[in-house]
Amino acid sequence: MERYSIPIIGIIGLAVLCTYSWWYYFTVTFFLGIMLYICFIFASDGDVLLMMYEKFGQKPDVFKDKVVWITGASSGIGECLAVALAQTGAKLILSSRREKELERVKERCLKESNVQSDDVLVVVLDANKFDTHRECAEKAFQHFGKIDVLINNSGVSQRAGIHTTTIEADQFVLRTNLLGAISVTKCILPYMVEQNSGHIINVSSVAGKLSSPCSATYSASKFGMIGYFDTVRAEVYNSNIAVTNICPGPVVSNIAENAIQETLDKKKKILQIDPVKNYDGQAERGWNLLQTGERCAELILIAAANKLKEVWISRPPLLIVVYMSQYMPTCFRFLSARLGMKKAKAFKMSQSTE
Ligand SMILES: NC(=O)c1ccc[n+]([C@@H]2O[C@H](COP(=O)([O-])OP(=O)(O)OC[C@H]3O[C@@H](n4cnc5c(N)ncnc54)[C@H](OP(=O)(O)O)[C@@H]3O)[C@@H](O)[C@H]2O)c1
Numbered sequence: 001m002e003r004y005s006i007p008i009i010g011i012i013g014l015a016v017l018c019t020y021s022w023w024y025y026f027t028v029t030f031f032l033g034i035m036l037y038i039c040f041i042f043a044s045d046g047d048v049l050l051m052m053y054e055k056f057g058q059k060p061d062v063f064k065d066k067v068v069w070i071t072g073a074s075s076g077i078g079e080c081l082a083v084a085l086a087q088t089g090a091k092l093i094l095s096s097r098r099e100k101e102l103e104r105v106k107e108r109c110l111k112e113s114n115v116q117s118d119d120v121l122v123v124v125l126d127a128n129k130f131d132t133h134r135e136c137a138e139k140a141f142q143h144f145g146k147i148d149v150l151i152n153n154s155g156v157s158q159r160a161g162i163h164t165t166t167i168e169a170d171q172f173v174l175r176t177n178l179l180g181a182i183s184v185t186k187c188i189l190p191y192m193v194e195q196n197s198g199h200i201i202n203v204s205s206v207a208g209k210l211s212s213p214c215s216a217t218y219s220a221s222k223f224g225m226i227g228y229f230d231t232v233r234a235e236v237y238n239s240n241i242a243v244t245n246i247c248p249g250p251v252v253s254n255i256a257e258n259a260i261q262e263t264l265d266k267k268k269k270i271l272q273i274d275p276v277k278n279y280d281g282q283a284e285r286g287w288n289l290l291q292t293g294e295r296c297a298e299l300i301l302i303a304a305a306n307k308l309k310e311v312w313i314s315r316p317p318l319l320i321v322v323y324m325s326q327y328m329p330t331c332f333r334f335l336s337a338r339l340g341m342k343k344a345k346a347f348k349m350s351q352s353t354e
Helices: 005-019 021-042 048-056 076-088 099-112 130-144 167-195 216-235 293-305 318-327 329-350
Strands: 067-071 091-096 120-124 149-152 198-203 241-248 310-313
Touching (some): 021 048, 048 310, 067 167, 091 099, 130 167, 198 216, 216 241
8 A cells, every 4th residue: 555545544534534423423432432541551550450440349358267378478479468468367378388488477477467376377388299289288278177269379480591491490380380380279179169169369470471582481381370270260160269360560579580590400690781671680670660569469469359350460561562462462473573582682691601
């Protein structure tokens, strides 16, 4: 199409709209609506539905007296969730590998809320050791007699290119993030079906909605979580069990520092040559994209209290990119392949050769 024909089509279009005034008002209102929606997304740190529920929906105090099992509770988002839930009066089971850190989080919960020591149980759990999960679940059932909510939050990130990553490192990420969550869920799902109630909340990621260069296996594990737990929702639909998938963007935590690299035994130092251009976890800080763990936990609990099925928690411009990947997938794939290639190159540059 010749370039000049585009304004001509526009002028003809406007003439038609002016002739049929009803259409004119309809079109203008439609476009104003879209503009308003986009402005709203720019001003938000979560998807539009979640923001609506934050204003008008149920508050997290619905968790008072509920028994909530949080995996990955020893730091970051899990720790913030534990404190926020304790403040609502929930009873907690805190799990991860580091017992000392879990005890520290328990102490924090007791200090910052009115829960009693008996209301918070520490259960050491390694997501990779599937054969120990049933025992962990039984310990929790023995203590509280029930589990109302499971939050699958434990996870590790990944910083490495695809062809230099060993299959052992890939397996580790998939086992920790995906199979670990599946295994823990399988241990309590039969009880939830029997009691005809329950809620499973899965902390996936924005990387579970769009490709994430130099974190391919991490991205696969988080896409996998959404696929698996969407299916769980369908299978237990008649048992009054809710499933909520959470997709946060970058949040302040130790996730970048603890990320798995090419091999499990050796870590390369990531150089910070230029914090904005290099893919080292600092870029997000440079763009002021990082969210606090407290705010992320607050929004997760709004989503959970309202039993939302999937939420995106992030600031623009990343939030806009998630919208684009959902509603304009062809455009998104075109751009993401080109930008992703640049990101992968920058990542290579930021790795030291030692
Ligand atoms: N921070 C972000 O930017 C971000 C963005 C999107 C999604 N997420 C997701 O949010 C979740 C929490 O991450 P975070 O940001 O809070 O990072 P974090 O501070 O590093 O927390 C990760 C948690 O997972 C636990 N964990 C790791 N490996 C485990 C294993 N094998 N078995 C049991 N627990 C294990 C860790 O505890 P131990 O070391 O004590 O085992 C820790 O409590 C993760 O699933 C992550 O993928 C994070």
